[in-house]
Amino acid sequence: MDKIRNEQIRGTVKVEQFGDKAREARLRWFGRVLRRNRGYIGQRMLEMELPGRRRRGRPQRRFMDVVKVDMEMVGVKVEEAVDRARWRQMIHCDFQLLQVTVRDALNQAMDEELERDERVFLLGEEVAQYDGAYKVSRGLWKKYGDKRIIDTPISEMGFAGIAVGAAMAGLRPICEFMTFNFSMQAIDQVINSAAKTCYMSAGLQAVPIVFRGPNGASAGVAAQHSQCFAAWYGHCPGLKVVSPWNSEDARGLLKSAIRDDNPVVVLENELMYGVAFEVSEQGLSKDFTIPIGKAKVERPGNHVTLVSHSRMVGHCLDAAAVLAKEGIECEVINLRTIRPLDVETIEASVVKTNHLITVEGGWPQFGVGAEICARIMEGPAFNYLDAPVIRVTGVDIPMPYAKILEDNSTPQIKDIIFSVKKTLNM
């Protein structure tokens, strides 16, 4: 007999735990009552006190008692009921029981966008019959066929150019590079043909294309297969560059990228493909998008700001957990987008914490961290810094193969912890 956990069944039919749903219903009604005009009987009932003596024994639990606890659990205040839309969003119970891997998140995002818009198609090496070199496009060829999912020969410059041409004629291609290392073969098409065309044509010619694939270090794949291209692509105007970390990022950013009328580079990470994250019900909806150009504060804190993108966000959160035990509260920001960079979110955080550390897997020189340092220095947050910004980066060498060397070539959690303590003078 097959053992299927309750959580999975609830997940597939999208049903929340009963208690959570009941709570939502209570709070929803409560909000409705509060928004009615004064004198509404429902409101009078809330505060009513019955005259006379009470029976012996524990006081009866009344509606307001329960609702007070509910509000505390969800984290809302009575005043917030005035704004109906916001109230509803905040009390909405997410059945955070469904775990989705980054791979499946990307797969679902592409599946849904292919279904939604006929002009969307996927091309790349081994994306169709092989189900994708890393199985990200699994099942798509079976579902959509040769016209929408196209296997290409090993000709990156050629097929990237073909994809850009198709985009110019009004289609919305997703061009997959097996890894971004191979995009160097085609980088002229990405930059000169895709990124610059809207500008060169004074807005006449759009290029609604998505370039996606795994970026950065993997495990044991040596120098030619481990480079991070965030800095290279982030350098170019006309291009949007996103770098998702978890499954929700992957879904939302890929969908936004496909719906965007501009060339977008989506830098995924091979080591994250198999990692599962809880995705909210909202995150699983077919129209869930994450705006490009907005960073997210993954963890609030007061003492130091850690800014990162892609896999390193996980490292930062792990470091923050360790440091919290020593009383150091780190604020961890997930950039989500490399270009355009959300400097405002970083600045707001620096104003609060006065210390900034950037963490990335790529090389230090001319990297993402270097850009953040420059922008902070140019803006109002500079005056709030109590110490220079610290960049935690990959070691400035081609990636070695041997495990001990490779492990010491990218930032480890201990490097982040060390940097935090250094900047806080501990």
Added chain:
Amino acid sequence: MSKYTIGHYSYQPQTKCELHRLDQGPPTQALLTREQGLKYYRTMQTMRRMELKADQLYKQKIIRGFCHLYDGQEACAVGIEAGINPSDHLITAYRAHGYTYTRGVSVKEILAELTGRRGGVAKGKGGSMHMYAKHFYGGNGIVGAQVPLGAGLALACQYKGNNEVCVTLYGDGAANQGQIFESFNMAALWKLPCIFICENNKYGMGTSVERASASTDYFKRGDFIPGLKVDGMDVLTVREATKFAADYCRSGKGPILMELETYRYHGHSMSDPGVSYRTREEIQEVRSKSDPISMLKDRMISNNMASLEEIKEIDVEIRKEIEEAAQFATSDPEPPLEELCNHIFYNEPPMEVRGTNPWSKLKSIS
């Protein structure tokens, strides 16, 4: 039926050689001495056992990352090496362990490189796809990128006037790379002594040749470059074709293109089972009918050039050699951390390299 020469018997290749812009192909008569036969057998069997040992070590997670195995294609590497001189140059793509061996690196150093130890040919820093030796330029990870490099090596040979040639290998998948056609053009224009060799094993990762190439006559795709296609599973055929091609280049006529029809038993790499795009029956059929090592063994025995016992003895010796090499590869220590940043540059004074944070200052010596 093929016959081999011992002294004066004549040899006929099993399949007819196809020619493009050539009036004559390689000779249909060749000499195979007992020494040569035993040497080719030993080399091919060593390569085979080495690749199978790598397979084993990968499954035990002692080898990690990418591992592209060469078993099934041994006749190509051994035949080519037999057709050129050690002073000639050779460059190939990522399925390179076989060529690393034929170009002079010991099994011990190859396996130690795969396991990422300091005794590896690249001191553990390169891994499976980045092994180098004298006149062997790797081991290249980016598909097709090695072809312009090979043309460049040939340019250097021409420049120096040393009568050396460069063998530039690529696969059926790489044959669709633009840079290959650019290399063809320049090599022909400048008459570079470059032997372009396409090892056609019928599949580029998971894509069969029919699904990737508008023309699967890879030996004709050099267009203005003369080409020939031979059976890559027969080591003698490969040797004679290579000698023919090398003579052509050395005579100053320019580049030549050779297609070797061959087959790989393993999938594209260790993470590819190799059966989702081809049938097990197909693999089995090639193994039973065209295995290069079995074919050579059978012919040597049936022509009284070696006895079964002799061959078995060689097998036992090889097995022992591989075991010892694997023992070394698993027990040798990993490279020391102090050497993390070495060899960034060649012939440079020592310099400082930034580590993961601003206070980490690492040393790099050439």
